[in-house]
């Protein structure tokens with residue numbers, strides 16, 4: 009399929025599905041409603057609906073029924089690192105996390121920098137448990153030297169481009185990429201890290217890196233690239249999406265740019281609003297991530313950004329790594345942590361925000377940035393209303409559960425939250441009318 | 453907040469710890485104990501047959517992923533003088549196979565059955581990780597990355613205590629002692645251990661370095677002051693501890709040239725004259741004469757660099773004893789030594805605990 013966001017009923021969806029007893033939350037507000045889905049499309053949203061004979065009924069008592077979640081930042085690792093994750097295992101994790109679409113990052117092996125590689129992922133993602141939207145690379149091989157064939161990728165439905173894993177180091181090339189992206193009406197997403205400042209830094213540079221004798225990445229390594237790209241977005245008019253903002257300074261730069269009307273958007277990863285650089289004290293690489301875990305003040309700042317609209321989305325930066333790689337010394341281990349199955353619960357547990365605000369950050373706001381929303385011809389993040397594609401997340405906002413790394417659907421185990429008790433659980437996930445998750449169990 | 457980890461310097465240890473990973477593992481009481489036990493083992497070292505049965509039947513492994521013949525020999529000599537069986541795994545040897553993960557190597561060693569593993573690694577934190585993987589086996593950090601090198605700091609303390617008169621009186625004189633640490637503190641595991649060690653005993657620590665060679669943050673460090681002018685602090689330094697500057701850091705990346713570094717931060721003969729008469733000069737080695745320290749300064753009686761090397765074995769024996777020694781062997785320690793070729797050392801008054 010050319011565009012994974014286009015509407016099509018799942019072949020395994022039941023004819024009729026009734027989501028009963030929940031509170032529907034979407035952009036229009038919240039109301040007590042049942043939701044009737046027929047052949048993958050929402051047909052009725054009202055209280056007291058009766059199930060037709062043979063219909064599948066999902067109990068949503070005490071739950072919020074929202075448009076399915078959209079992850080702007082997922083590393084599915086296929087092709088190239090299938091021992092860590094596959095499209096199959098990664099989208100199962102996504103479904104269990106309430107996501108009905110993920111944006112697959114292009115730092116696979118090979119990188120997603122050609123029409124052939126994008127077609128390959130689209131083919132592998134047929135029948136996956138969540139829609140897979142591909143982010144294309146900005147530069148060939150993500151090497152930061154020559155522009156990738158962005159028009160060819162855009163023709164295949166790619167709407168967002170990034171060299172994630174690295175930032176585009178050359179300001180000149182980034183400026184040209186933005187000009188070219190405007191012609192194609194696509195968005196560039198930046199992993200902000202100036203390598204001349206981050207150097208070999210393996211954690212946040214500060215009190216903890218100094219004590220532990222580990223090379224650090226200063227906050228400025230992120231902030232100078234945020235500032236640079238704001239200037240470039242302002243000058244060119246091209247859209248820049250900031251991936252995983254982690255510092256108080258970055259957040260403030262974006263806040264001012266948005267007030268000024270510069271076309272920038274931003275996401276925050278759950279680990280950046282839940283964990284700090286103090287977690288590195290035992291040298292366990294499960295806490296190594298890039299951008300690194302920052303300070304208490306940064307955690308407070310990114311939380312404030314999510315609260316006041318400076319940040320548009322919670323994005324997981326789900327980054328699976330095989331266990332043996334996380335047994336390496338801290339400085340040698342690859343950065344990254346799992347995120348898909350814990351994102352909603354971490355948001356509920358750690359953000360003092362109403363559930364309506366949290367699902368906005370997880371659903372329709374990221375869907376719009378990814379251009380997977382109805383306005384862009386996609387199926388994601390739309391209102392729960394008759395005629396709409398049935399992509400739904402059903403969330404129990406008060407249920408508690410304990411994170412068991414071994415029980416996660418990912419092929420990898422690198423969650424920093426093992427043993428934590430979290431509040432907020434994804435109960436059911438509906439993908440184009442198919443209940444892919446029922447009672448927190450994957451159905452295939 | 454989910455983090456709120458309390459791992460730094462945290463709660464003071466009362467008993468001797470299970471592992472020696474960082475100087476933070478030892479409080480003033482534990483440091484005093486190490487130094488007192490070191491006195492006993494130094495005495496053993498002066499015997500014709502410097503061997504005791506203290507660790508007979510115990511197995512100690514040295515696991516050096518980074519070359520350091522000097523430190524490895526010091527530990528192995530210490531273990532052998534205590535009659536332990538010593539297994540040596542060196543980087544590049546067949547025992548540490550290429551491609552075998554650190555964890556596999558440790559599991560192999562654990563399967564063989566070790567009482568202690570002594571680890572040197574180029575990466576900070578490896579001894580701490582290993583300590584989290586092993587059971588019933590003491591881990592001793594013999595230097596990890598820029599992080600810690602606790603036995604080096606302990607032997608510096610021992611050397612200074614000797615020059616302060618030795619024994620508990622020498623130990624008491626650390627209170628208010630003015631210690632100046634000069635050089636590449638940013639990249640130094642020795643400095644990180646020294647600072648904690650001196651401060652634990654009540655010394656006032658001054659760091660002297662160009663800003664580019666200081667750690668990015670000194671928040672929470674037990675440091676009395678920081679200076680970028682060595683000449684101003686010499687007259688008030690009771691101990692000057694010099695650190696090595698690697699040539700690549702003195703060639704434009706951190707300081708413009710070695711010449712500028714030497715001009716500002718080397719202990720030259722002229723600067724040595726500014727020190728108080730009783731001052732002690734230390735260098736963890738290997739020294740680069742003419743860069744951090746002038747040759748003639750290294751030869752001064754106040755430079756206790758060879759003492760540092762000699763004391764290394766006794767300090768490491770003490771650490772092995774305190775980590776592995778059974779209570780029963782404490783009794784044995786206090787038996788007077790005689791002409792037997794193998795016997796326990798006799799500390800004055802015996803180790804306290």
Ligand SMILES: [Zn+2]
Nearest residue numbers: 172173199298
């Ligand atoms: Zn990234």
